[in-house]
Amino acid sequence: MIPSPSHIKQLYDRDYLQWLEVTIAQLRSRHYNDVDWDNLIEEIEDMGRRERHSLENNLVVVLLHLLKWEFQPKWRTGSWEGSIIENRRRIRRALKSSPSWQNYLASVVDECYTSARKQARAETQLPLEVFPAACPYAIADILNDDFLPGEDGNGR
Incomplete structure (x- = not known):
């Protein structure tokens, strides 16, 4: 019934x-x-918002750890690299299931970088000016498991 x-x-x-x-x-x-169309429509809209927030959060984590990796080389740990790999995997999985997220990712990378930069300052206690004002990483590098910023230019 x-x-x-x-x-x-x-x-x-x-x-x-x-x-x-x-x-x-x-x-x-x-x-x-x-x-119940009103609530169903609201749920579908919420799904999109949750997906966007998830993608943004994963991107912030990758950027945060890339900054810490680059600007605190003496403190590098496997957990930082593991976090970078895991969050890259989550982003790539979202892009694979919905390729249109690629455009969204490109549109929010600067905003996410600003958040990651502020968090990197807080976590490292380094002056904000140490970190570049604009995102120094290309999206291809942000998503590339073989890329970690370092002194030798190729990330390792």
């Missing part, structure tokens, strides 16, 4: 999982008039 539209709207606030299951069942059975 499919719940009434008013009951479905109440489900959204009371039992999110059940709301999802009912909504999926309604869509599959093509009971479109019974779908």
Whole structure:
């Protein structure tokens, strides 16, 4: 039995999982008039926002650790490199499943770099001016597991 539209709207606030299951069942059975469209649209919009935030957060982490790697060479650790690799993998996975994220990534790299630069200052206690004002890394390098900035120019 499919719940009434008013009951479905109440489900959204009371039992999110059940709301999802009912909504999926309604869509599959093509009971479109019974779908809680307002909440469904909001959920789809939220999915896009969560994906954008996730991509931005992963990018900030990569940039932060690249800065720390480059400007604190005596403090380099495997955990920094591991974090760079893991967050690069997450970004590449998002780009593989949705290639249009590439354009979004290019549009937010400067903003994410600004955040990473401020965080690098806080974590390293180095003056902000030590870190370049503009992102010194190309997107290809940011995503390349073989790239780590270093004295020899090729990252290692």
